[in-house]
Amino acid sequence: MLRTSWFSLAFGFALAACASGHGKKIEEASTNPAVGERENARSKFDGEIDDYAKTLREEGREVFRNDTFGDEEFWGGELRLHEAVAKLTPKDALAVGLKVDSGQLGKILVEAIKGGKVSLEKPETTLELLKANSVVGVKAFFDDKGKLNSIGITCALCHSTVDDSFASGIGRRLDGWPNRDLNVGAIVSLAPNLKPFTSTLGVDEAALKKVLASWGPGKYDAEVIQDGKALRPDGKSAATLLPAAFGLAGVNLHTYNGWGSVTYWNAYVAVTQMHGKGTFFDPRLADHRQYPLTKKTGFDDVRPKGEDRVTPKLAALHYYQLSIPPPKPRKDTFDAEAAKRGEAVFASKARCATCHVPPLFVEPGWSMHTAAEIGVDDFQAARSPDAKFYRTTPLRGLFVRTKGGFYHDGRFADLDAVVSHYERQLKLGLTETERRDLVEYLKSL
Numbered sequence: 001m002l003r004t005s006w007f008s009l010a011f012g013f014a015l016a017a018c019a020s021g022h023g024k025k026i027e028e029a030s031t032n033p034a035v036g037e038r039e040n041a042r043s044k045f046d047g048e049i050d051d052y053a054k055t056l057r058e059e060g061r062e063v064f065r066n067d068t069f070g071d072e073e074f075w076g077g078e079l080r081l082h083e084a085v086a087k088l089t090p091k092d093a094l095a096v097g098l099k100v101d102s103g104q105l106g107k108i109l110v111e112a113i114k115g116g117k118v119s120l121e122k123p124e125t126t127l128e129l130l131k132a133n134s135v136v137g138v139k140a141f142f143d144d145k146g147k148l149n150s151i152g153i154t155c156a157l158c159h160s161t162v163d164d165s166f167a168s169g170i171g172r173r174l175d176g177w178p179n180r181d182l183n184v185g186a187i188v189s190l191a192p193n194l195k196p197f198t199s200t201l202g203v204d205e206a207a208l209k210k211v212l213a214s215w216g217p218g219k220y221d222a223e224v225i226q227d228g229k230a231l232r233p234d235g236k237s238a239a240t241l242l243p244a245a246f247g248l249a250g251v252n253l254h255t256y257n258g259w260g261s262v263t264y265w266n267a268y269v270a271v272t273q274m275h276g277k278g279t280f281f282d283p284r285l286a287d288h289r290q291y292p293l294t295k296k297t298g299f300d301d302v303r304p305k306g307e308d309r310v311t312p313k314l315a316a317l318h319y320y321q322l323s324i325p326p327p328k329p330r331k332d333t334f335d336a337e338a339a340k341r342g343e344a345v346f347a348s349k350a351r352c353a354t355c356h357v358p359p360l361f362v363e364p365g366w367s368m369h370t371a372a373e374i375g376v377d378d379f380q381a382a383r384s385p386d387a388k389f390y391r392t393t394p395l396r397g398l399f400v401r402t403k404g405g406f407y408h409d410g411r412f413a414d415l416d417a418v419v420s421h422y423e424r425q426l427k428l429g430l431t432e433t434e435r436r437d438l439v440e441y442l443k444s445l
């Protein structure tokens, strides 16, 4: 009985293989045992997995870079941000941290900029750059006569930058690298109509502009629209640094205070921050003591009026983000010998590796810690639905996020300051050399 079923199974396979044109391959493979075994073991479904992975990655990249999820109805339609953008010269745009992807420019425009034929001091050039879809994370919409009539934003606005290979702020795109020059607050402030924000937050325009100005470059507050907490008790801005969106595969929880998984957060941002048209559900936000503003916004349970332009993209977007590797620092940017010694300090005496477990540099499992454990105030921790914890930050690719400092609000200006903090907090008793070595190791990650 067992034998016959195995036989018919094998026979069925052979038939299927012949029918799909793989018969020849199998024959060839069987004459070459070295190649044969593995090739034969691949099922048709293995091929489907490969195709699926490729499709997800490519679609996800497109979504990450170019999809507004229909949010132009908010940024253009309601805020009328395009009217302000149309008045910006490329110089102004670069000054608020917007980046230009030279790969989108095309030869003619590149030559014209190089030759000084196109001025970076004229708003018309900004429109040309927008038409070429080269302003990272900004999608412009033009009417039949070529007039800018709306604008939307994409994930890349905050989570990509460029390598400056053409000029400062103009170069090849770097997905996942946080744009620590981007002044989101200053850009939003330019919008002619800020009512959607002032009415939700219950403040006047002057107060809102003060808050937006308090963010500064490289920061954004993704939670104020839920809890209304624009300032910390110490009077400083409640905004956090734009984090890296690379090196996240294998990491369980996301955001500085662990709101949820990557895909959780993608839906959260697409719907409640970018104002894309999609579904978002999180009953935790219906706790009006913690999130009073959801009473007005209904952000605990959002259902799109028309087509859902977010949900069908979440799988690909998730996959793409997990496939972005952490960038590697150039060899001449750290002392390799010292870094090697620092690795040992990291793993033993300094106890860093108990939380930042290599090679993920975050604990496998539930990687959350109280503010007291890491020796900081609990303001930002208290804003997440768990209301208590900070997530261990994955450390690879630290070198691309030195601007703006370290920890969720950039309170430590550089890696020396981070190590000094741990030294005090954990009473490590490191020697001067050990501290230096540890910093070199961090630079090498």
Ligand code: HEC
Pocket (backbone or CB within 6 Å): 153, 154, 155, 156, 157, 158, 159, 184, 219, 220, 221, 222, 223, 240, 241, 242, 243, 244, 245, 248, 253, 254, 255, 256, 257, 262, 265, 266, 269, 270, 274, 317, 321
């Ligand atoms: C306006 C700027 C902005 C835009 C646009 C934006 N993000 Fe973010 N993103 C942030 C900030 C700020 C945080 C940190 C939030 C926190 O910890 O409270 C963050 C956090 C994240 C994280 C968590 C990273 C980690 O270390 O766990 C991921 C993943 C992410 N964003 C992906 C996206 C995707 C995908 C999109 C598009 C759907 C997007 N973001 C759009 C500003 C932005």
Ligand code: HEC
Pocket (backbone or CB within 6 Å): 256, 346, 350, 351, 352, 353, 354, 355, 356, 369, 373, 374, 376, 390, 391, 392, 393, 395, 398, 401, 405, 406, 407, 408, 409, 418, 419, 422, 423, 438, 442
């Ligand atoms: C108890 C767990 C724990 C230990 C031990 C620990 N860390 Fe951390 N680390 C964290 C958490 C949690 C954060 C996030 C803090 C924040 O954003 O406010 C963090 C953040 C960091 C950051 C900032 C990353 C960024 O992009 O902002 C660096 C750098 C860092 N840790 C290095 C170290 C080093 C070096 C050691 C050893 C001396 C160490 N950590 C020990 C939990 C830990």
